[in-house]
Amino acid sequence: MLRSRARRFVWIPASIALALAGCSADAGSVADGAAGAAPAAQGAASAPTRTGTPQLRVSTVAAGLAHPWDLGLLPDGQVLVSERGGRLALVSGTAPGAIVTPVAADFGDVLVRGEGGLMGLVVHPDFAQSRRFTTCQTHTGGGGDVRLITWQLAVDGRSAARVADPLVGGLPVSPSGRHSGCRPTLAADGALLVGTGDTARSTVPQDLTSMGGKVLRVDLATGGPAAGNPFADAAAAAQRLIWTYGHRNVQGVAVRPGTGEVYTAEHGPGTDDEVNRLRAGGNYGWDPSQGGTVGGYDESVPMTDLARFPDAVPAMWSSGRPVEAIAGAAFIDGPQWGALDGALAVAALRGSKLLIMTLGRDGAVASVGVPIELDGTFGRLRAVRTGPDGALFVTSSNGSGDVLLRITPV
Template structure:
């Protein structure tokens, strides 16, 4: 079935072009300035002076433009070296936006997709050597053999951005899924600077999963992107269980974001919490991130802390929301001189009190300051993913359902 062209955004405040050479110099900007919700006492994080909710002075104004509209729950976005953007949708579908602004849906076999609740076609990333091997990776729910699971699948895409073909199907399998509701499916994929593929998974709302190192649910995996096996240097490399050998860390609830800090190799993960804590964590090999909702009756006790510091070796969070939570999701670091005061800041998608959360961290990865990005505050609804593109612009997917957007955010100066 040949790919079809998706309707590009049109109208006075929505432009289809992608690259700076094509973009118009005017665009739409949100003007919300809402504060972070209450509960600023970060239970497992550094206290932030004065609440840290208002954007500090000296930040550049931001221009927000619509690259693509008409999407339905877009989950992730990637940008190729030639400037082409690739976005996926949770219910199925891959759409490329070419450097000239042309958008087209790729012909891709997603006939076995398990899409229910929070699970479907989720994380997406391109191989670091994409210019040479045209290889990309998705993390998705899959129906097979009368059941379902989550898999990491490797694909190649043709030079014309018309077709994606599975080449490792799966690269990583047997990631559990909640077949009844699709709850807590994860699933973010990103590359570490050393070439290992990182995979953040959800615990499927099963209480025993986060602390059980014999399951891939509620974990961060570190895998070889060619073989799907354990990446060299994994912390549990000598464990007799082949599942455990894939793990970088455990004790997670629902890892929805992975971000690598430029120039350091430090990995930070983002988790959606219960009613008491969302979290940002600094990744530590073999770290236990302290979620243990396995109730006495074998149920799923969501009243427990996101990080139980009474557990041996529990790693405290870098940032946590307190009560109420804000439903954090994807994240990326902003870098580049043009970003001014945003340079080096970690931006996190927010899905309850909608917008982008900005976290400034010190060299040791400790929280210094938090604030909200004014131009996106309550302006575009739920934000699933921010991604710093290869062209230095920030690309953002909304997740409202029905008529979602792919946005391009740049300093206005």
């Protein structure tokens, strides 16, 4: 069914954006959103520097999806959608009423448990020739891991076959599926960036021999480390893939047009979801083991623990309490967006909203806006991608009857 409305939305200075409310934790996550004792946000930004917004039009392109985790826009105008239960769908276009066709592919080894399953998806830049795309999944084999697998879509779009299985394997996975990540995005230079989760294991985020709680930077063709990685000479193969570390559960990765800067959206525990700007080799300060002094997974520690890690990279924005459970993220790009051109759009699962964040000259979040049309209207929101025409594409993630949305300025 088509939903198409034009509404204004209210700007909220980042300094008071901490009051944005939430309802329930991420599905499959027992502890996400549980009360914690971490201090108030360290990365909260100053008052907004820009005002004025265009009207927005939100249209339902397709409905009847189930936990659509990610999407990829194809050169011919169709959309690939990954569903967490181990399904891939091809949406016939980006106009309302598009036809959704299942894509036959072997997902028999997808471990669907908790937050795990078939997750992120990225379309290769040469798709028009190669018809290749890469997905991320929790995997049943060999004791279980998280894997990136490259596929080739048939010419008729009705099936896909594996061509690199895995492209990258051995990412850790939790028996419960908790904090599985896993968001792939192409960097400006063509490298594959992959945000991962710490699997709710206390030592993983600071362990440079583990790919959990990291952002990886991978050669899309070989699965090896991309040229210029900060730990390229490390003895451990996993460490050579690492771009940044000390993360909790990276759910969004976005590349800023014009600069190539990389921003991530990351789940906090009971406080401080974070938006981070990545710095090669940077430590983002999450350490629920407290240096190995606690045996369990201590979620009362700060998301960015500057006391333990004085050189940790501070967040560009923190939610404070309660968390929104922020997920997919993408930059808004195009002059048709007016004052929002260059803003960062971030989906919220718990908060059931889309957050529009403008950036100051220092790269920190200067203001946060919540479009009325996307404030609780479609429930939990997960994926956000920017189309070639500048439109935003967003998925809901409620479990059944989920939708693919197209958002444009009026």
